[in-house]
Amino acid sequence: MEEERQWIEEVLAGNKQAYAQIINKYKNQLYATILRMTKNPQDAQDLVQEAFIKVYHQLGKYEGKGTFSSWIYRVAINHCMDEFRKKRYKMQQLEISEDQVVNSNHPEVIFMKKEKNRQLEKLIGTLPEEERIIILLRYVNELSYSEISELVEVPVSSVRNKLHRAKKKLRETIKREGGDFHELSNNR
Structure with missing residues (x-):
């Protein structure tokens, strides 16, 4: 948690490289969640990238209430829900390899x-x-x-x-x- 706060402060101070640390920590978890929502690997990759862009732009809004992981999940899931509503997303069956x-x-x-x-x-x-x-x-x-x-x-x-x-x-x-x-x- 302390490490995340340091990364957030660095990103807000202009160090864009610190954002790579946040992405590396959460990319797999977010991808797994979004993949199960979309049932489509390509859509999931796109939505994860878009979610990280949204998180980057909203990072200044994180107030430290609750865990950072919960906040980042909320931003990502809200982004997905918005996209589903926009596109009236059709769920597809995920083939498990x-x-x-x-x-x-x-x-x-x-x-x-x-x-x-x-x-x-x-x-x-x-x-x-x-x-x-x-x-x-x-x-x-x-x-x-x-x-x-x-x-x-x-x-x-x-x-x-x-x-x-x-x-x-x-x-x-x-x-x-x-x-x-x-x-x-x-x-x-």
Whole structure:
């Protein structure tokens, strides 16, 4: 956190090289989140670049309230939401490559994990946008309820309720269509 504050101060003082440190720290996390929102690697890359430009121009607005990571996520997600509204973005199915599956050399394990990930991505894609984002922030980015609350600008209780509803919808769909996802158990 102290390191980030120093980078921010340096960028605001005119040192553009310090901004590279911020980009390096957050680019992979933002890309992963935005990729799951867009389901398209090229669109995700474009949106991450645009989000970092927006963050750069709004850096002076960061007041130090809450964590910098929550603030940067909020700017990036708000930018994506604006773009989705502008373009009436159509979600596409993300093909998960074998490289993205856990490194197991057994072909059956690779196939099962790949298929399970594909099914889960498809299920999450059926959720309403707000619930989909909350699911991704919680389970992919492993953010706390309070961090998600800060990002999507709703009370923590609403985050909990939306997360509960989203998981319930996913469980019902799985039950209806058949499937087994331990990750969606009630205690997670």
